[in-house]
Amino acid sequence: GAFGRGTGPRPQPGxxxxxxxxxxxxxxxxxxxxxxxxxxxxxxxxxxxxxxxPMGNAMQLEKVLQIEVQAGWRQGTKITFEREGDEAxxxxxxxxxxxxxxxxxxxxxxxxxxxxxxxxxxxTQALSGCEFEVEHLDGSMVPVVIDYVVSPSTEVKIxxxxxxxxxxxxxxxxxxxxxxxxxxxxxxQVAFLRDGPFGL
Amino acid sequence: GAFGRGTGPRPQPGxxxxxxxxxxxxxxxxxxxxxxxxxxxxxxxxxxxxxxxPMGNAMQLEKVLQIEVQAGWRQGTKITFEREGDEAxxxxxxxxxxxxxxxxxxxxxxxxxxxxxxxxxxxTQALSGCEFEVEHLDGSMVPVVIDYVVSPSTEVKIxxxxxxxxxxxxxxxxxxxxxxxxxxxxxxQVAFLRDGPFGL
Numbered sequence: 001g002a003f004g005r006g007t008g009p010r011p012q013p014g015x016x017x018x019x020x021x022x023x024x025x026x027x028x029x030x031x032x033x034x035x036x037x038x039x040x041x042x043x044x045x046x047x048x049x050x051x052x053x054p055m056g057n058a059m060q061l062e063k064v065l066q067i068e069v070q071a072g073w074r075q076g077t078k079i080t081f082e083r084e085g086d087e088a089x090x091x092x093x094x095x096x097x098x099x100x101x102x103x104x105x106x107x108x109x110x111x112x113x114x115x116x117x118x119x120x121x122x123x124t125q126a127l128s129g130c131e132f133e134v135e136h137l138d139g140s141m142v143p144v145v146i147d148y149v150v151s152p153s154t155e156v157k158i159x160x161x162x163x164x165x166x167x168x169x170x171x172x173x174x175x176x177x178x179x180x181x182x183x184x185x186x187x188x189q190v191a192f193l194r195d196g197p198f199g200l
Numbered sequence: 201g202a203f204g205r206g207t208g209p210r211p212q213p214g215x216x217x218x219x220x221x222x223x224x225x226x227x228x229x230x231x232x233x234x235x236x237x238x239x240x241x242x243x244x245x246x247x248x249x250x251x252x253x254p255m256g257n258a259m260q261l262e263k264v265l266q267i268e269v270q271a272g273w274r275q276g277t278k279i280t281f282e283r284e285g286d287e288a289x290x291x292x293x294x295x296x297x298x299x300x301x302x303x304x305x306x307x308x309x310x311x312x313x314x315x316x317x318x319x320x321x322x323x324t325q326a327l328s329g330c331e332f333e334v335e336h337l338d339g340s341m342v343p344v345v346i347d348y349v350v351s352p353s354t355e356v357k358i359x360x361x362x363x364x365x366x367x368x369x370x371x372x373x374x375x376x377x378x379x380x381x382x383x384x385x386x387x388x389q390v391a392f393l394r395d396g397p398f399g400l
Contacts, residue, residue: 122393122394123390123393124387124390124391124393124394126380127380127381127384127385127390127393128384128385128386128387128389128390129384147384149380149381149382149383149384150380151378151379151380152352152378152380178351178352179351180326180327180349180350180351180352181327181349181393181394181395182349182395183395184327184328184329184347184348184349185327185328185392185393186328187324187328189327189328189392190323190324190327190328191324192385192389193322193323193324193327193381193385194322194324194381195381195382195383
């Protein structure tokens with residue numbers, strides 16, 4: 001993760017009494033949309049924990065944990081809430097560890113701090129130029145002007161419009177899915193596509 | 201570790217029923233071209249081994265091993281020559297294990313028992329049809345007739361012309377790398393590429 005991990009509110013560890021064992025940590029997946037990871041978001045988690053007193057009486061406690069998801073956090077980023085597990089005599093409560101899970105997005109694919117967007121264009125647009133806008137994760141519109149031939153391997157890099165990151169934002173990479181006509185053309189019809197004096 | 205791995209000298213195992221310990225096997229990579237794996241090939245390996253007699257006198261022995269590489273063998277296939285390692289009293293010679301390493305090919309990529317070949321065509325060929333031949337791994341020519349529009353996602357499957365395999369030969373998959381013109385065309389020039397009564 002690019003940002004500091006585990007910066008959740010953590011209680012001061014008290015003196016550890018000899019003989020008490022700590023429960024193993026509990027891991028909780030925290031699914032986030034790419035939009036949430038782009039802008040950052042505060043997520044609330046309702047925690048239910050069991051408190052057992054020395055007499056063996058158990059009571060249930062409900063508590064809301066607040067997780068400050070920072071803009072640019074990645075898949076696997078961990079946020080630890082120390083000793084928030086069930087409480088029982090002679091045990092040290094477990095740590096709760098939230099682990100960021102990045103949900104798949106239907107339009108953008110994340111590649112490190114870059115965002116990859118595939119734009120569908122017709123072959124006529126690929127050959128004669130086009131303009132379009134990409135709706136970004138925060139709803140803003142990114143204009144793209146194409147005044148050159150787009151081939152299947154063309155990639156347009158829009159600097160700084162990728163995911164936030166400590167090292168500075170990544171790039172937005174626009175790739176193309178070129179729709180071809182369904183029906184064959186004649187050799188004469190397509191001859192002009194060749195460059196050069198005879199093709200033009 | 202709980203099982204005391206690799207800590208200090210370990211007691212010599214006592215005499216086994218067979219009386220002799222076997223040397224650990226020796227692995228030898230055997231690089232093969234895709235052509236060799238397509239047709240099968242006999243490869244020779246000059247083995248040099250040391251023979252030590254009970255008096256401690258060593259002599260060098262040279263021997264030629266013959267490896268029958270079968271058509272269709274894959275990366276990682278192992279061929280074992282038992283007890284062909286160095287010989288010494290009170291030891292069982294090591295096995296020699298040849299491991300097939302498939303060299304990268306400049307025109308074909310193997311995918312299981314399929315072969316993937318990428319053919320370069322111009323955009324005019326993609327739009328107006330074309331014929332070409334693929335020179336196969338055994339030098340034979342595979343004719344391909346394209347009488348439909350080739351888009352960047354087009355794949356032509358030629359059944360049974362892939363790698364030999366026990367389950368029957370795989371397929372030859374032809375993919376396309378479509379070369380686009382370098383210079384932009386006008387909207388009017390490319391309008392005919394649209395299908396339909398006004399585009400034709």
